[in-house]
Amino acid sequence: MTTLPNVCLLRGGGDLATGVAWRLTRAGWPVVVCELATPLTVRRTVAVSSAVSDGEVDVEGMRAVRAQHVAEALELAATGVIPVLVSPEMPAIDADVVVDARLAKRNLDTSIEDARLVVGLGPGFTAGVDCHAVVETMRGTRLGRVLWAGSAAPDTGRPGAVGGRGAERVLRAPTDGTVTWEVDIGDVVEDGQRLGLVGGVSVEAPFGGVVRGLISDRVDLTAGLKIGDVDPRLDPVACNEISDKALAIGGGVVEAVLTWSNR
Incomplete structure (x- = not known):
């Protein structure tokens, strides 16, 4: 020791x-x-x-x-x-x-x-x-x-609300595979915008907001794994601050x- x-x-x-x-x-x-x-x-x-x-x-x-x-x-x-x-x-x-x-x-x-x-x-x-x-x-x-x-x-299995958004703000892998992101943490995105692909399946923004987090593209994903977070508060600065x-x-x-x- x-x-x-x-x-x-x-x-x-x-x-x-x-x-x-x-x-x-x-x-x-x-x-x-x-x-x-x-x-x-x-x-x-x-x-x-x-x-x-x-x-x-x-x-x-x-x-x-x-x-x-x-x-x-x-x-x-x-x-x-x-x-x-x-x-x-x-x-x-x-x-x-x-x-x-x-x-x-x-x-x-x-x-x-x-x-x-x-x-x-x-x-x-x-x-x-x-x-x-x-x-x-x-x-x-x-x-x-x-x-x-x-x-x-x-x-509870339900993420806490941030800016009035709960479970819908969390992005999850739609299938097994690796992810290729088309946006970065801190980017402002629109409702329905494609954020990336997991095993060829599209991952889209659930609403307009700021991309608060994205899992590394080096991770082998399994379906259902949390892979991202969209913040409806539209404050990119918060992406670089401890919550x-x-x-x-x-x-x-x-x-x-x-x-x-x-x-």
């Missing part, structure tokens, strides 16, 4: 995990992020997971760099940089805090024994059973709350970490 005092290990580097990393680093906690070799992130412009393919990414002044091994990751974390390790499994790091930020809607393999403090984000975790604390991820009055007993609200939801969840994780450390 390799150590760094107070290190927080985040499993997952998507846009919500990035909000957690942003909050933790500003509170003075070193962070290491673990990701898949081919991330499934949609909001790539505000996700540290983009460092896996790009080598380096800047999210609102927070620098994330792909690390080749654990020792390099800890060296980077000690400087305030966010190292991103390709490591689907738990790496050999003696972390004080582990946050399962993969948002799988179920517990894949996290154990309460993984660290001195283990935090689960959203449904699938039970505080006191497979983690010490759970942070609510469902939009509403309980978003970002820390639970030291019980579980987060169950997954209010991600920051609320990040604030909940910081609360959990400070509560635990003060004990």
Whole structure:
């Protein structure tokens, strides 16, 4: 095991995990992020997971760099940089805090024994059973709350509303295959406009708005997978900003970490 005092290990580097990393680093906690070799992130412009393919990414002044091994990751974390390790499994790091930020809607393999403090984000975790604390991820009055007993609200299968649009704002793969996009994140699109092709099948804008997120064209898609997001608020600037939801969840994780450390 390799150590760094107070290190927080985040499993997952998507846009919500990035909000957690942003909050933790500003509170003075070193962070290491673990990701898949081919991330499934949609909001790539505000996700540290983009460092896996790009080598380096800047999210609102927070620098994330792909690390080749654990020792390099800890060296980077000690400087305030966010190292991103390709490591689907738990790496050999003696972390004080582990946050399962993969948002799988179920517990894949996290154990309460993984660290001195283990935090689960959203449904699938039970505080006191497979983690010490759970942070609510469902939009509403309980978003970002820390639970030291019980579980987060169950997954409804319906995305939260943004600008009055709910499930219809999410783009999903119409078939298996790879995607070829004809637009970029931040583009303003019209209702019904073709955004790209998946396995030769057209993916169209469900309404007029701004393309908020698009999955990488390097991903092999399965039918039904979330591959994009259209924002009806027509604010391209928001595509490069960490969302209010991600920051609320990040604030909940910081609360959990400070509560635990003060004990």
